[in-house]
Amino acid sequence: MADKKLILVCNDDGITAPGIRNLIEVAREFGDVVVVAPDKPQSAMGHAITINSTLRVHPMRSDGILEYACSGTPVDCIKLAVNKILHRKPDLLVSGINHGSNASINVIYSGTMSAAMEGAMEGIPSIGFSLLDHSIDADFSVAKHYARIIINQALNDQMPAGICLNVNIPNVSTEMIQGIKVCRQARANWEEEFDERKDPNGKPYYWLTGVFKNFDEGVDTDIWALENNYVSIVPCQFDVTAHKSLEHYKNWELNV
Secondary structure (H helix, E strand, O other): OOOOEEEEEEOOOOOOOHHHHHHHHHHOOOEEEEEEEEOOOOOOOOOOOOOOOOOOEEEEEEOOEEEEEEOOOHHHHHHHHHHHHOOOOOOEEEEEEEEOOOOOOHHHHOHHHHHHHHHHHOOOOEEEEEEOOOOOOOOOHHHHHHHHHHHHHHHHOOOOOOEEEEEEEOOOOHHHOOEEEEOEOOOEEEEEEEEEEEOOOOOEEEEEEEEEEEOOOOOOEHHHHHHOOEEEEEEEEOOOOOHHHOOOOHHHOOOO
């Protein structure tokens, strides 16, 4: 009999967040689960790692699953899992379920997706899941349904090396979901503002705010899919070379 699959679970909202608890429920249907996740919220940490302070890991058990609460970032969690905690490479890494969108440009800042990207860098098939609902009381039933479908597909259809999947799920009922679409990342950005305020001593401090702007009219993007009630899947890679621009810069080369 084949060995059971080993699935590593992480997130950026913290190990006690409802999203990861729901993802754990789904993951354990497919094999043995080990959870290594931040001990506190680490949203928008991107691919940050801890280099100027110590890292601590607190082992715990929840409903028979071995879990580790880590003092570091989501990427720290993956590095520790691979190098110190697990005895073999996982068959799959799943990150999330994030409270809020990681579509389009949000993927750059996302701790959820950086955990998945780190997994891809380690040669582990990896998926980040996000639900378009920031509420602590969000209903994850639809997200769990589609996570189950996508995890099953990933375990039965070999993912290309160096690729991870960015999955976003609309915040609508099951009946309203139109299906799953594999998309490209929409060209969009945040128009940021800094709200200046005063502390009790009269000194200024700043609170980041902003408005998300989609500049992409394509019907093959993740934003279009989500706006039309599709679950979006964007394959992502850690090679950030602008391959289409290589020829443009060839004339900069010098023979010396």
